[in-house]
Amino acid sequence: MNEILIIAHPELLEERQRWLDMLAGERRLAEKTLEAYERDTRQFLTFLTGHLAEPARLKDIHTLRMADLRAFLAARRRDGAESRTLGRNLAGVRSFLNYLERKGLANAAAATAIRSPKQPKGLPKPLAPPEAITVTTFEAQMREEPWVAARDAAVLGLLYGCGLRISEALALTPSHFPEGTTSLRITGKGGKTRIVPLISSVVTGVRDYLRLCPFDVGAHEPMFRGVKGGVLQPGIIQRAMQVLRGALGLPDTATPHALRHSFATHLLNGGGDLRTIQELLGHASLSTTQVYTGIDSARLLDVYDRAHPRA
Structure with a gap:
């Protein structure tokens, strides 16, 4: 895999390349996965160099704190990265740090302890x-x-x-x-x-x-x-x-x-009320049914406008 220029200490970059080579050779990871891991760690080391105001070294990785990782995720968020992307970024960084820890070159405790960003609930895709x-x-x-x-x-x-x-x-x-x-x-x-x-x-x-x-x-x-x-x-x-x-x-x-x-969504679109659909599905929580049927605030306001006597 071709190395893309990163401002970090050569010793750290060499270890990163060994890790990527190991993933490609011994682990035989898919090309797309390797590309993602390369990108994740490149973004992280580039951020860390700016965060420390000097090229990141192995000793900086060894003393990495949760606050440093949170700052990285916050910077990525400011750049427009969504929760799924941030979760993948963190997974790549964790893999690299775990590799360094196995070699006695880093402490991965901070990366292990930090929680991944909460992922949005995926909406179902009903059939027409x-x-x-x-x-x-x-x-x-x-x-x-x-x-x-x-x-x-x-x-x-x-x-x-x-x-x-x-x-x-x-x-x-x-x-x-x-x-x-x-x-x-x-x-x-x-x-x-x-x-x-x-x-x-x-x-x-x-x-x-x-x-x-x-x-x-x-x-x-x-x-x-x-x-x-x-x-x-x-x-x-x-x-x-x-x-x-x-x-x-x-x-x-x-x-x-x-x-x-589809059963739930078509009932809702046909005028069924959310509470009844909740009972039919056997959901314990109304919020689960709301996500399940893809109902949003606009739909709720439309129901309110049509049904409430003061609307």
Whole structure:
């Protein structure tokens, strides 16, 4: 890797190059990762030289304080770096300092102790309503085995039609679907129980699967089965969704869990209130549902303007 000019003591730069060579040779890190580590440590040593008002030396690394690292992150923040970038910067610096510490040339305690910047919560990427509907109905055209097609379609239908987690859908038994049922009692995370309405298309999908399933499944046994009769594993549904993504030209973000996101977001966009959606999803906190559905302050103000008598 070509060395880019950094104002630091030659001895320190030599150790840095040995570290980069070790990562490329012994560790065989990917080229993009090596480039990131080179950039992270270059920025850090350049900052440290300015921070100390003289070329940074190994002894300066040995006596590095948390305050120095915080000053580096603050300087990067002022330059416009976001939290994800700062977290990556810190990871690169930590790796270099740990290398020096193993050689007895530095103390990495400060880098280990400092907390990475808090990362923003990533917003889910729901499917558009037509895409979600297509995913839950197209599966029947993708399989030669009718019962497998019906199984996958039923599971995906439960994720989008009821907002279930994939683990919750795969734990369902025939006893959850007595004749005339209109709701499901779901036990989710933390043992929390919630009632979820059943729409007719979901019930039809489940009954089609149970009618075609070649295995004798007890009333209180998990009803979704693999091709050898064992309890269906989440990875099978994830792979089925991967095939659908290719067939329908959907992005990589179209996962089974994205159907649960879509359930919540489409309800909200259709006028559902956030508290009810929270109950349907089984979230303990309303703030989790707010992030989950991508609702922002503008949407809340719009609801306020339309609903509050004094707005």
